[in-house]
Amino acid sequence: MGDRNLKTISDILAEVSRTDDFSRKLRKLEFYVGAFEDELRKIDGFKRELPNCMRLLIDAIQRLKEEELMLFKSEGGNGRAKASNDSRERKNWMSSVQLWTTPVQYETNYLTRNQDSILHLTSRCDQEGEGNGSKFRHKEGSFMPFKKSYDVAMVEEERGGNPLRQPTAVPVHGLTVKGHFGPGRPKLHQQELEKKHRRCWSPELHDRFVDALNQLGGAQIATPKQIRGIMKVEGLTNDEVKSHLQKYRIHVRKVPTLSNPVAAHSASPQGHLCLLPRPDEEGSATGGASLEEEEEGEKTEGCVSNGGAHKHVDRNV
DNA sequence: GAGGAAATAT
DNA sequence: CATATTTCCT
Helix, strand or coil, rough: HHHHHHHHHHHHHHHHHHHHCCCHHHHHHHHHHHHHHHHHHHHHHHHHHHHHHHHHHHHHHHHHHHHHHHHHHHEEEEEEEEHHHHHHHHHHHHHHHHHCCHHHHHCCCCCCCCCCCCCCCCCCCCCCCCCCCCCCCCCCCCCCCCCCCCEEEEEEECCCHHHHHCCCCCCCCCCCCCCCCCCCCCCCCCCCHCCCCCCCCCCCHHHHHHHHHHCCCCCCCCCCHHHHHHHCCCCCCCCHHHHHHHHHHHHHCHHHCCCCCCCCCCCCCCCCCCCCCCCCCCCCCCCCCCHHHHHHHCCCCCCCCCCCCCCCCCCCC
């Protein structure tokens, strides 16, 4: 358990000791310390919230019991009729509690830069909870608009767990009362039962995607169908690939640095400490850019022949 | 089916 | 509020 952390730490230390420049060493260390501080802060948050969650749950249980009791009494001991009623109540409070039920079993693996050791760590979404961990991640981590935190990953533990397979659409009926009650919730046009699950592009999946892309000669010429053909991922639909491609292309335009379709892709390093130097906090001027950066100047832009720039002018929705 | 943009979901 | 993913249109 602590294993991963130890490894990580030693990794860091090793990395630092490998660094020659003194001030550089220092900066790296400080950087990591900051990262840990951030993490600690988050844990603190949990510490504070969890008891609260527990209280809510216990509360709910209490109330449930009380209600049941009352019903029982008022019905003269005939506990049958209340059954259906009961489940409705349960739904009710479940919905108010659900907010808290997801985030409890996370395992942060930021700082994991050891390619081999993190292969089994796949950030995945939960069928319902949806811990959206998809972010574009490229060789040097240049491609990730992470905004919330570092990489939050959950350990794939299932037997034969295929990291590529998306969380199977577990049909969680019944009590799954997703919080569709907030102010002004647009009509949910799909039944709870068969809602389409958002495709979660895990790093592994994305790797495959990029791999396929490279095989096909670049993002701008590869087509969704071809990509999907190469990826060979069960359950991956054409549309999903298309959409991902769309996003990828857009991103590549912004950050052309790594758009190089050159191969050399098998075990792309990643993990790359998704750590952002905290922007504020004191006026410390660590104006340095990201640690490590790799250039591969080259744009496979090609000719963007856009025969007809058709725009929608109308839309009847 | 591919591209692209609006609509939604998180 | 920004992004990611889905849906709709051409």
